Amino acid sequence: MRHFLSTADWTRNELQGLLDRASAFKSGTVSRSLEGKSVALVFFNPSLRTRTSFDIGTQRLGGHAIVLDAKGATWPMEFGEGAVMDGDKEEHVREAARVLSSYVDLIAIRCFPEFKDWQSEREDPLIEAFAKHATVPVINMETIVHPCQELAHMLALQERMGPIADKTYLLTWVPHPKPLNTAVANSSLLIASKFGANVRILVPDEAYRLDERYMSAAERFTAEGGGSVSLMTDVEAAYDGADVVYAKSWGALPFYGNWGDEAPLRAKGADFMITPEKMALTNNATVSHCLPMRRNVKIADAVVDSPAFMGIEEAANRLPVQMAVMEALAGQAGGAE
Amino acid sequence: MRHFLSTADWTRNELQGLLDRASAFKSGTVSRSLEGKSVALVFFNPSLRTRTSFDIGTQRLGGHAIVLDAKGATWPMEFGEGAVMDGDKEEHVREAARVLSSYVDLIAIRCFPEFKDWQSEREDPLIEAFAKHATVPVINMETIVHPCQELAHMLALQERMGPIADKTYLLTWVPHPKPLNTAVANSSLLIASKFGANVRILVPDEAYRLDERYMSAAERFTAEGGGSVSLMTDVEAAYDGADVVYAKSWGALPFYGNWGDEAPLRAKGADFMITPEKMALTNNATVSHCLPMRRNVKIADAVVDSPAFMGIEEAANRLPVQMAVMEALAGQAGGAE
Amino acid sequence: MRHFLSTADWTRNELQGLLDRASAFKSGTVSRSLEGKSVALVFFNPSLRTRTSFDIGTQRLGGHAIVLDAKGATWPMEFGEGAVMDGDKEEHVREAARVLSSYVDLIAIRCFPEFKDWQSEREDPLIEAFAKHATVPVINMETIVHPCQELAHMLALQERMGPIADKTYLLTWVPHPKPLNTAVANSSLLIASKFGANVRILVPDEAYRLDERYMSAAERFTAEGGGSVSLMTDVEAAYDGADVVYAKSWGALPFYGNWGDEAPLRAKGADFMITPEKMALTNNATVSHCLPMRRNVKIADAVVDSPAFMGIEEAANRLPVQMAVMEALAGQAGGAE
Structure with a gap:
């Protein structure tokens, strides 16, 4: 199962395919590729364009988006393997990713680095943990890259x-x-x-x-x-x-x-x-x-x-390109692996 | 293109027309005038009735509402022309209004005065800046008036x-x-x-x-x-x-x-x-x-x-009157000017 | 009119009926029992699963969910009868419950105890006040029980x-x-x-x-x-x-x-x-x-x-059981009393 975590994982031809599909959406092509499907938009940081364009894009593809404010409105999350969770983190990504996967068909995540330790943060650990444990595709809405x-x-x-x-x-x-x-x-x-x-x-x-x-x-x-x-x-x-x-x-x-x-x-x-x-x-x-x-x-x-x-x-192009990404990921043969 | 910023800009007959349309909605008239359209609900202040009634009203007209909490969940906004943005404001209304206009068909805004300087706040500068720069109609969800x-x-x-x-x-x-x-x-x-x-x-x-x-x-x-x-x-x-x-x-x-x-x-x-x-x-x-x-x-x-x-x-009447306002604004000939 | 405040108010047979209906949903049974209806999800505390599963469940039943963050995004609420509201509470549940009832068909509430005084909090006063004053069914999304x-x-x-x-x-x-x-x-x-x-x-x-x-x-x-x-x-x-x-x-x-x-x-x-x-x-x-x-x-x-x-x-079962609860409550003869 493929995620959209960084454009570095996709070839130029694949990316051009997404851009061409986005152009088609701008020209009036209609797709209902998320019909009956749901997308969780998980925000650890503020957003205006990303939240709006993902929500509307999901809607245009026939799907339904859920916005989760991960700071304040939901639980602080741990991602370390084997962590003894006696601090302020209430929930482990291993559970959150699997449970969200049982509810929705795509998970999109925004999680900025915390400016504490680049050696660990450069590994993009939270979204990588989500991608590892989720059973549905994960989309990067900005972490240490913004694909x-x-x-x-x-x-x-x-x-x-x-x-x-x-x-x-x-x-x-x-x-x-x-x-x-x-x-x-x-x-x-x-x-x-x-x-x-x-x-x-x-x-x-x-x-x-x-x-x-x-x-x-x-x-x-x-x-x-x-x-x-x-x-x-x-x-x-x-x-x-x-x-x-x-x-x-x-x-x-x-x-x-x-x-x-x-x-x-x-x-x-x-x-x-x-x-x-x-x-x-x-x-x-x-x-x-x-x-x-x-x-x-x-x-x-x-x-x-x-x-x-x-x-x-x-x-403005955020809307059609994200529709192309969601369509491509949701359409993977076999869905959750 | 017409906005709904204050009833002072509308004649009594026009306002009565909105009230009559709201009554018709209460009597069971169905309208799909927002079919395939989206509305951004931008809140700089708390809300219970406004958020709920705008969201449901949009839904009943066939459209889709996006709720944006402008304090916390999105970026602090500048509205002054020519401002040197080296303080805490991250985004200018000139950009926010144009980008939101590219995603949605109506923008509704709640922005209470800040109790700092009535001489400037009496000009209702934030919503006026949105109305100036947006290319879609703007609705006042309470600023210094509550139409x-x-x-x-x-x-x-x-x-x-x-x-x-x-x-x-x-x-x-x-x-x-x-x-x-x-x-x-x-x-x-x-x-x-x-x-x-x-x-x-x-x-x-x-x-x-x-x-x-x-x-x-x-x-x-x-x-x-x-x-x-x-x-x-x-x-x-x-x-x-x-x-x-x-x-x-x-x-x-x-x-x-x-x-x-x-x-x-x-x-x-x-x-x-x-x-x-x-x-x-x-x-x-x-x-x-x-x-x-x-x-x-x-x-x-x-x-x-x-x-x-x-x-x-x-x-309770907030729901049908806002449906009437959204329908009237969304139905303007030519849409965005 | 019946609420879903505690399983203690429902018989084992009734509860088994809800579980059997949830199993049917898992096996592919489709219901549009919330078609054209709305549900307010009122959160006084954080949520991940509850928010997501209620929202998606409402959507699957054909309805529309409104998420209200009652801390911050809306007004602090009083529930005491006869209270002189000169403190920090801006709104009384008597009004909030009735107004929400005019907009939506179901009200779901999460309100954890405040750890101040168990003698009053054991009465679950906020959700009980909502249930008393609302004219639509109320669902408990966790208070002092989590049905x-x-x-x-x-x-x-x-x-x-x-x-x-x-x-x-x-x-x-x-x-x-x-x-x-x-x-x-x-x-x-x-x-x-x-x-x-x-x-x-x-x-x-x-x-x-x-x-x-x-x-x-x-x-x-x-x-x-x-x-x-x-x-x-x-x-x-x-x-x-x-x-x-x-x-x-x-x-x-x-x-x-x-x-x-x-x-x-x-x-x-x-x-x-x-x-x-x-x-x-x-x-x-x-x-x-x-x-x-x-x-x-x-x-x-x-x-x-x-x-x-x-x-x-x-x-994962939160989704189908809540669909069963919402369907059962929304389907009560006579609706609002």
Whole structure:
């Protein structure tokens, strides 16, 4: 049985198939592939677009979504094997995953990292435990990657410019008051390299290099399918001739959970906000950001409110791409294994 | 494209049309006017009746409602134009409104004032920003007015006594442990004057006068359509011969956000609870209150539990009037403009 | 009009009828008995299984469920008759129950005790007030008993071993870091005695005796329908020859709301976790626990992960038994009285 935990587990052709199906949904294709089926949407973190688009997408496919707020409205969860549960965790994923599997046909999970220990959190332990113990397919609604966002982003790019193979794709770190999860940055790198772009990662300092799991995956994808990956700290060189600019802020992994010491490095990126001046260096680039987005901190209003900004289309695409993912997973021969 | 932000934007005839449609729903008329459509219910504040009645109303019209708890379950929102978003606000209404518009066909919003600065809050900035940036109709589920409650109230009154034109309608301030939002008081004034009643506003002190926006609107409505508006502080005179008594507590606007200094004025209304003795002065009046309602603080049990009390009927009417509003907005020619 | 507040109000035959209907649903029987109807699920406490299974069950019967988080998302509720509501309670159950009844066809409520005063909380005042004032049937989703869990438990037992009359049924207190609600313990006692088992209640000290309301009800049930009830403190004697072992932790009622003084008694049960060694004393017993369950505190992994463990089947049965309950209540002649 197949899950949708990371696009890294799916081939470019498979992913393109999902994108093509999403396009068909946008063109009016109707599917009732979740008729009589249910989907549990389990949120350990806030959501606006994800909750709304998964719920409506399920409904459009004939199914029924249940939203579970895992912080507050349900029980704190343990995922460690053999854990002696005498702390604050009331329920083990082994039970939660099996019981939810008995009620629903798909389980979608949002669980951001906790900023405590990257060595364990980089293994994405909660969603991996769900996928191990569930007897129905599991969908990642953002953990340390955000694969549904990747598909929505790639679909919007293809709608704007066709295939992105050999295009120059700039993933730029941008300022933010707080250190953030690397999920969307990891995802930007994965999907752009998977589809053969020349990826530039612009950071204030090499300490902002993404986790080796994603860096090496991207190098493997481009080695196999075309494109390239490079880490840059020179702003002008990075923007020069870019076809796509994707903005994201994240915390430097060497300071993970110990963010006070990261402040001086963070200060080196104080001028990294995307401005019309920087955009002028590009090849009339399309610019985007996963929402929510802090205006005039990450991207200046003049860029957000220009035709170059693709963020709204990208967010709107969440609905059809997730319909394609749910349909593909629910349609697996044999259902629960 | 038309929104439903305040009844002040709709004519008496238009509002009567909504009430008549609501009556038809109560008599068994079936409409599938939201078939295949979705409604986002965005709550920045708690709700029992509003959430339940909007969800069920959407369902009865063939549509699907998504409930979004905007405090906690989703992102804090900025609405200021040009804001540098380096504080605690993660998302701008400009994005949220456009993205939600791409997923759903109607957006309904509850957002109470924050009791900080009436000069800005009286402009109802969050829902106005949603209405400006959304590409689908926006419905007010209570901000500084509560227009859905107004319709439910007026429908219940018409069911009890027919047209209220020239009836004596008493809006009385009542005690409450805390200073409250003026929304329902503003709304009571707007709808009673719109339908031609002789409106008496009974307050412990003239400092409880409602905002000039609503006072002058009510004077305009009665000048055009009959009826009158007067502010009173004499309890016996206010109850004398009243046909309707509507109870609400609110904070005096001159002390907005600085409530400590309001206490002495508030004490002047300590005996304003609605009691059988006061009701005996009326013309066998119908009495009501928007729910929730504190018993034996605002209205004595003996009045609430008498046949004069209309609050349950009024609350029950939320369902059909909101169905009428959603149907009217969803049916606009051209949909999103 | 009949509610589903406690299995104590239903005969063994009636309960068996609900279980048989649940089995039919598991075998593929389709019912649209909630077509066009709505159910309000009112949660004063967290939930995973209850929320999901009630929502999906409603959907499968053709109806529509509304989830109301009564802590935070809605208003604090008063239930006392004649209360002067000048504290933190904003809404009286008299209004909430009647208004909800005007919107929906069934009201289901979860409201755990507050650990303040057992003399008042043992009367289950909030759900009793809802049942008194609602004009539609009320379902207990766990208060000081958990009747839906009882049905799911009994159905799973019958699926494993047929009728439990004259079987030896051990309800064992197990360790937990905190004193807990007696609801599931009360329910275990009620349902096992109702169906004629020989019930042993194993506790670290006689202070853990359950409330007399449940002890005496169980004695009455077994006097009428066979079986027996005994309170035991000898672990080996209690496990000896048991056919069923059901685990639950609870606080000793004499220390209710004053838990610090309970600690020495609690320590006497430090070794009460269910282990393979204890299970070896039984008659190859089936073991279960209402979820969530703390592994390696209440039950050792080696037992949970053995074929003897019935907890997942029991949790899965929540869906069909609740469908049976909702169908039975919604189908009452005359509907609201």
